[in-house]
Amino acid sequence: MSCEVTVARDLRGALLALARPGAPTQVLAGGTDLMVELRTGRARPERVVDVWKLDELRGVRAEAAGLRIGALATCAELRRDPRVAHGAALVAQACAEVGAEQIQARATLGGNLGTASPAADLNPALVALGARVRLVSLQGSRELDCEEFLAGYRRTLRRPDELVESVLVPTRPAGERCGLRKVGTRRAQSISKLVVALALSVEGQRIASLRAAAGSVGPRTLRLSALEGALLGAPLELAALRAAARRSAHDDIAPIDDVRSSASYRRQAFARVLATLLGELTGASACPS
Ligand SMILES: Cc1cc2nc3c(=O)[nH]c(=O)nc-3n(C[C@H](O)[C@H](O)[C@H](O)COP(=O)(O)OP(=O)(O)OC[C@H]3O[C@@H](n4cnc5c(N)ncnc54)[C@H](O)[C@@H]3O)c2cc1C
Structure with a gap:
């Protein structure tokens, strides 16, 4: 055709x-x-x-509200940009997990959002950071939360006449700790069996803020609301972290059997990976049994 x-x-x-x-x-x-x-x-x-030649969709710049990243920014560019390392480190981490170097040289942030694959690696990072996507058309522009934009299985709220122009990653709170873990078949060129992204802060011995998202464990990139609810204000105790991770594996996700993995493996691995990452970020050493 x-x-x-x-x-x-x-x-x-x-x-x-x-x-x-x-x-x-x-x-x-x-x-x-x-x-x-x-x-x-x-x-x-x-x-x-x-749209590959459109300079208007390229570049990274600081704005009052945060870091604006052009839709055509590639994973390779985002991995080495010092402003991204500072203002959106979770995005840089996610970019390092995409495909291999050849793919990273062409794969764009806007393309990850545009495909809206449930297995996308950048989208959980964007959702965990509370990022907003700007859409432009001849009618003007509008902004949506990435979480809302990623409406379903390979489905977004983009109208056919709109382009993803850029993404705004809000200014990060002082002392925020971020982390992302991907489970794949091998280190490179593997689509996620699961991917988890967390952005949290700790005050005293409690979790003061938490946003969490995951991929490959449901029909779209999922926000982990049960996890967030369970851990906001929670003490930094291993048992609490593990219990919240297990609850999240039950309440937040809806994995399926497919060519990359089984639903039951995904659920178990998700709880373990999540508990370990929570432990690392909060300073508690989590080794879920
Ligand atoms: C070998 C291989 C390995 C891969 N590994 C990974 C991986 O590990 N993790 C991962 O997340 N992805 C992976 N991918 C998928 C892909 O690389 C990413 O989804 C990438 O971010 C897509 O970006 P792109 O610019 O190439 O998108 P394109 O292929 O150009 O477009 C993708 C979709 O988004 C739409 N689109 C693109 N840009 C815009 C825009 N500005 N406005 C509106 N719509 C737009 C297009 O119409 C299309 O529907 C892999 C792909 C391959 C081939």
Whole structure:
């Protein structure tokens, strides 16, 4: 099947192409997802708008509310950007887990959001950080929480005439501790069996704030609300951390059997990985039995 490809030279050109009525149109950024979809026939757009050359969607800049990251920022760029290391370290950690170096050179933040795969590695980091996505169209722009934007299995709240322009990672609170763990078949080029991202702070001997998200354990990137509820204000006791992780494995996630893993393995591994990460970040040494 052939399709019409428009190589956009500027943002307005891209938005005009997306606003054309009629045939289904798909955005092409780094192409690491879309080219596979086209090759296998899972995506059959009649038109493709290639946005790779749009400088308006690139770059990282500090704003009053936080760090704004352009949709076309690649994992390779984000891994080595000192502003990201400072203002969105969890995103840099997640980027290091994506594919291998060749994929990281092309895989973009906007593409991870656009695909909305439940197994995506960057999206749990964005949700744990309370990041917001900015969408632009000829009508203007709007912002949504990434958590809300990632509405379902490979489904987002993006309208067909909109582009993901950028993501805002809110300014991090002083002393915040962040961590991400991915379980895959091997170190590189493996899609997650599960991925967990946490951002928390500790005051005295208690957890003062916590946002948590996970991937590959449900139909979309999931916020771990039961975990957050159980641990907010909780003392830094190993038993409490382990119990909350087990409860989260029961209440927060809905894993399935698929080619990468079984639901029961995912549930068990999730509870262990989560308890260990909580232990590391809070300073307690968790070795769940
Ligand atoms: C070998 C291999 C290994 C991989 N490993 C991982 C991994 O470990 N972890 C992981 O998370 N992912 C992995 N991926 C998937 C992929 O690399 C990521 O999802 C990547 O972030 C996609 O970015 P992209 O720029 O290549 O997206 P594209 O393929 O260009 O686009 C992906 C989707 O998003 C839409 N889109 C892209 N940009 C925009 C935009 N600005 N506005 C609106 N819609 C947009 C497209 O229309 C398309 O639907 C892997 C892929 C391959 C081929």
